[in-house]
Amino acid sequence: xxxxxxxxxxxxxxxxxxxxxxxxxxxxxxxxxxxxxxxxxxxxxxxxxxxxxxxxxxxxxxxxxxxxxxxxxxxxxxxxxxxxxxxxxxxxxxxxxxxxxxxxxxxxxxxxxxxxxxxxxxxxxxxxxxxxxxxxxxxxxxxxxxxxxxxxxxxxxxxxxxxxxxxxxxxxx
Ligand SMILES: [Zn+2]
Numbered sequence: 001x002x003x004x005x006x007x008x009x010x011x012x013x014x015x016x017x018x019x020x021x022x023x024x025x026x027x028x029x030x031x032x033x034x035x036x037x038x039x040x041x042x043x044x045x046x047x048x049x050x051x052x053x054x055x056x057x058x059x060x061x062x063x064x065x066x067x068x069x070x071x072x073x074x075x076x077x078x079x080x081x082x083x084x085x086x087x088x089x090x091x092x093x094x095x096x097x098x099x100x101x102x103x104x105x106x107x108x109x110x111x112x113x114x115x116x117x118x119x120x121x122x123x124x125x126x127x128x129x130x131x132x133x134x135x136x137x138x139x140x141x142x143x144x145x146x147x148x149x150x151x152x153x154x155x156x157x158x159x160x161x162x163x164x165x166x167x168x169x170x171x172x173x
Pocket of ligand 1: 052053054055056057067068069072
């Protein structure tokens with residue numbers, strides 16, 4: 001990051017900006033006119049004009065400002081996050097649906113309800129998505145969608161379980 005221009009910063013007279021076309025810029029002249037001075041800062045001996053990351057207009061004010069105002073800041077951040085958000089939402093909705101299906105079918109005590117793989121698929125269960133796997137010492141692998149899980153048995157049967165006292169679950173006092 002550069003620093004703001006003061007009276008001692010002379011010498012470099014070339015305005016080199018990644019955004020603008022290079023323009024000759026006389027620091028002394030600029031200072032007298034009070035023109036553009038605030039939007040310039042010094043990087044490794046080169047005066048840079050700063051531009052808003054969202055609308056690309058020159059920025060005036062503090063040397064660490066990246067946006068004109070709150071509107072540009074929030075618009076920039078919204079667009080930045082919009083790219084991957086739909087994918088994340090889609091995966092989370094699959095996981096939530098899986099959880100809901102297990103919860104609905106698992107009416108008895110945890111580990112006593114068996115359903116068929118077909119039954120889960122018919123309800124829209126997606127076996128490709130789960131939040132974590134619990135491996136037992138016996139070599140079994142329980143797949144979980146949040147706290148709702150299952151164990152694949154023989155003959156396409158699925159045993160449904162609920163993880164009580166989940167380590168991530170906040171204790172109620
Ligand atoms: Zn802006």
